[in-house]
Amino acid sequence: MPRAIGDTIEAAVRQIQDRSGLSTIKTWIETDIAGRFVGTEVLGAIASSTHFLADVTVLNFNVTYEIGYAIGLEKPLVLVRNAAIQDAGPTIGEVGVFDTLGYRTYENSSDLSAIFRAIPEAKPIRLPPAELNRKAPVYVTDAKFKTDPATRIIARVKKARLGFRSFDPNEQPRLSGPDAIRQVAQSFGILVHFVPNTVADARVHNLRSAFLAGLSHGMGRVTLLLQNGDEPVPIDYRDLVVAFYHPDQIDESVAEFATRVTEAFQVSVESPVRVPRNLLEKVNLGASSAENELRDLAEYYLEINAYQRALRGDVRVVVGRKGSGKSAIFHRVRDRIRSAKGNIVLDLKPEGYKLLKFKEDVLRLMTSGTLEHTVTAFWEYLLLLEICYKILEKDRVPHTRDPRLFEPYRSLAGAYDSDLYVGEGDFSERLSVLLERIGSEFKAKYGSDAHVRLSEGQLTELLYVHDVRALREQVERYLQLKDSLWLLFDNIDKGWPAHGIQGEDLVIIRALLEATRKIERQLERHEVACRTLVFLRNDVYELLVQQTPDRARTRRSPWTGRMRIFCVSCSGAVSSLMGSTRIKRSRTSGARWR
Template sequence: MTLAKKIVTCFYAYPTFPLSLSETIETAIPKLCKTGYVDIIGWKSLGVSGKFVIGKICEAIRKADIFLCDVTNLNPNVLFELGYAIAQDKRVWLSLDRTDPKAESNFKKTKILSTIGYRTYSNSDNLTEGFLSDRPFSEIEETLYRDLIEPQLHRSGRPNNLLYMKSSVETEASKRISQFLSNEKIHLFIDDPSEVSIQTLNWYIEHIVDSGYILVHLIDEERSKANETQNIKYSFLAGLAYGLDRNVLMLAHHPYEPPFDYQQLLAVHKTASEGIELLQPWINQVLQEIQDNKDLVTKSKHLKNEAFSLRKIYIGDYIAENEQDQLNNYFIETAAFSDAIRTNQSMIFVGSKGTGKTATLFQIVERLSSNKDNHLCVLKPVDYDLDGVLRLLRLSIPLSEQGYLMESLWKYLVYTQLAFSFVERINNRSIYIADNSHEQALKRFVEENKKYIQSDFTIRLETAVSNLCNIVFSQETASNRVKVSETLHENLLNQLRKFLGNVLFDKKVYILIDNLDKAWRQKSDLEPLSNFIFGLMSVSRAITEEFKRSGPSWRPSNVSVLVFLRRDIFTFMRAHAREADKLICTSIDWSDPYLLQRIIEERFIFSLDEQITPDTVWKRFFPAKTRNIETKTYLVNHVIPRPRDIIYICKTALAQAVNRGNPRIEEEDIVGAEKEYSEYAFLTLVSEIKPQFPYIEELLVELAGSNEIITYTNLCDALVKLKQPQSDVDLLIQLLETSLFLGIEASPNEFRYLYEHEKPEIIRARAKKVTEQTGILRYKINLPFHAYLEIQS
């Protein structure tokens, strides 16, 4: 007796337009069915219409053995269905019409999908031939779900986290939604394109698995043309999350025509206020579910005495905001951290993006808040509107008064934040602890003046700036200062100083300020913004000194103001601000390879929950060598020396090893991770430099394939090719040096990079002497950028 051959069922998703494409696929479907291998249903045969279309299509995908889809024009419906099918453990097969000149390059631009293969075709015959050649029906058990998603599932039990995928453009609606979410009592994972321009598919899967709730914010159709892949990527990820039974809400800026697949999940807002109104009911539901299920939520545990599996290793996140609750388990203390917790002064902590400024702030709060004799006030705006500040600084204000104006504005913002934070501390403590008379007095004063004190930082800033813009400034300094003082409630601040002194006199107070780089975007705005931030640098010292003094009604307090600032912003500010000599900073320095290696060791050790040594981590989980270099040395040499970078490359290598089913990370995993990391490092560099040098990406691409050692002339030639003035070359070189893309030839054939501990003026002076000797000004492209730009060593 001969057993009947099992016919594999397939569902084919493709767009209606262009008609030539749908015609090609619809011609191929019956040809494939006649082979006897498969029975294919095209989406049109479902006869779907109306608002319940998503249910019918998802049901058809679940019933099918294989999901087929066409990605020629990256239709959002098709991408949503692809994500859903992957999450439903379906074998997927992608087709792409190679006669469309932009199709392959657009697909590669999505990055997140570029690791998924596809079959090209030009007509129904070779579409049929390609499918039969690939034979996906013979191995339906080989799914992306089992490779990418299943290895992550051991860590999660539908936790009460919310993954927020921010709009690719920082609109008013995006800003307000971010502020709204930050004020809700829910743990957020944030995908912020302005912070990290590219995330891996593994990153998204990890955070979708770890989140019960997903919020996706799409940009409108017109603005999406500037970043055409972002909405497409989010459609795919929304489908993936929906397929994993997550609670998904999609918001979109108007005008946006909702794709019919997920119109039930999506709401379009015309204004920022309307966006909040649409979000509020969903958030209320989320918070209620979290409360109802609090005792039922299972949390991942590290199980002792269980057979080791590489997939059980979790080394945290390279974005501090996404791992705030875990940082204490593996935080590496630096000299900057030690200085911060011991200082009695105002300090500025400077580091490039990814050096751990925010992680340091979080850990300072964690370390010091357990001592009731300390009070911590954190001023970390989710975002703030720079337009009002710029409008204020562009008024006809005498130059000598701009500094006073900015310092007064910051004094108002810091004092009110400090008062608000202490009242919040009083209100949050046990009901069995009675308020003393000084605390009662402060609470009464804050309540009486709540419109000036209790509102969100952004609202206080915008209100104060709006009021200051209404001042008619003259050339008389005394008159101007009186007007500023009245507008910023100087009398209120003097009274507030008295009340604060009475409650803080026996405490050590830390005011921590971070996230000031959120508005650092457009070249034309950088100088006024640097003046705004410089005002904080100046007044922070004044606040520390003012609280040390006593008066007839003032009691002295020990107050330290700690400001965390990105290095490129600090460098720009020092070059442009008046009295730049006042700017003294402490660098967050990771140039010691041992510190970077410890970051990985501590995270592995915590994840294993075993008593193992750091050396064992490298011996047990990594190859001894990579490209004939000790692996831990190789990893450190191929990243910019920052925590974010070493975590990124190791997480990527770990994910590749798990996906390949390797029992440990192998050399091929590290080499593959190096390529992914190199692209990430490149895009991070571009995002930092672009505000000052808008065509930086195009210029660096001109260097692709070149030798690692380049000359001043090479950079001038690249500018000429882009039809940009050669006079820009000095600014370009300065930016590429400070961003660690270029090393400087400090002595013949010895190139030095401007890491945090280096002294730029000394290195540049040495380089000048080398140039005088050789007649050539040379630079070396840093190793982390070689893989992406295919630089020749």
């Protein structure tokens, strides 16, 4: 905090004390007692106070965390900002949170003392009426840049079988205060990841995370605060954070967190939900991301013709702008199809950033003919492995009870060797391991030479670890005992800029469509029904069509049945749940196709 702000606050407090004789206003400096833990003293002072005033002129971890803590305790809160101080570091607009909570400005100690005198009129921010979310009991802060630790944290949460919601800055550019409060209030557990200061966007991310951490502690939720190494959390609150120096420590921390969440889940008593006081409190427009509302999506989702066509398998490519409802269709189609025990559903989200290093290290060094052939072979191999993984996961128990499945299952498990790729439990990690292996072997054999042309034998040696032919035969044999196979892809273009998409990016998508078509043809020969749905942004799709030769489109025919989604802002769906009316915007309120 700049010294000018501290001096102004102290001067304002002295003015109040001199004029009124009040001695009940305390500043944080008075809690700085030698031999005592500063963080504990400050939090204790907040808990015992009747009101809390915080200066947000210059945002830092301590103040942001303490504001969240005070809100969690439902303390009357006053936020102030010195208008005379120039912005330094992340602004309130960049971080979000505080611009929707509101604050008062001052320029000098007289202005601030006037605000002090009005403090008794301040009212607490009422926590929203919210049921604990038992289907997705955990709320996670995701990082903008998917580093290895960030990816591993999400993967371990998935592996712990914890349903979770998340704030992803790639999907939502800012976090609003009311939304943060509502999400924490619904949760049994909060997992916050603080990123090192060397990471771009670290200060904005860590300030948001500090606010959520304070909210969680104030509301008494199960909380796990993780940071990579010894930064960025200041020493005042270092004891609240679990630092990790090796990926295995992430696994241990998340496993212990999952146990505590499960315990809270089991011992929790459903407290009565506060009755909304007015019409506005009854209105719920839903989350901005379908992924955070999977619990309620089925209750209000409007099954329009676009969804029905996707469900019937009439289309292969679903196209729509960001926020138009593609992910909602993805989740509803997936849930509907996999509810039938005889179906195998591969729901993959190979986010584009995962392929960035592969593109830079390998694909840019290949000739155009080798490039497309390599990427198609890569997708075909990856899909084959993921189909095996899904079958073995889905029928791990059923095959022991069904004589038809027992022997084919064991044969498939034997063909699916336990190499490094197979050993990882989450798709993001498995994809990273596979790409890393291919990239390392390519650089070891061909270095940085440009325009590399690979023969079929060299390509096989580079990509494959398994006996692909034997593995494919086992998959085809097993799927003949099933009703159908569905291949669903979402988020492949996530994080791609609206401008600057390169030729290699389009090759990745075109090769994916070709690989799925090849798998469909192979399975059709064995009378196995296979359907594909790929979800793309409309700008990516338009570029894909423009840069695909007409002859290639005719020969491969990957564009048959494409569908475009549009949202109509005034459309909505109304549902009744637990006796209270909730108004939701339709995720896919209109559609057309070409």
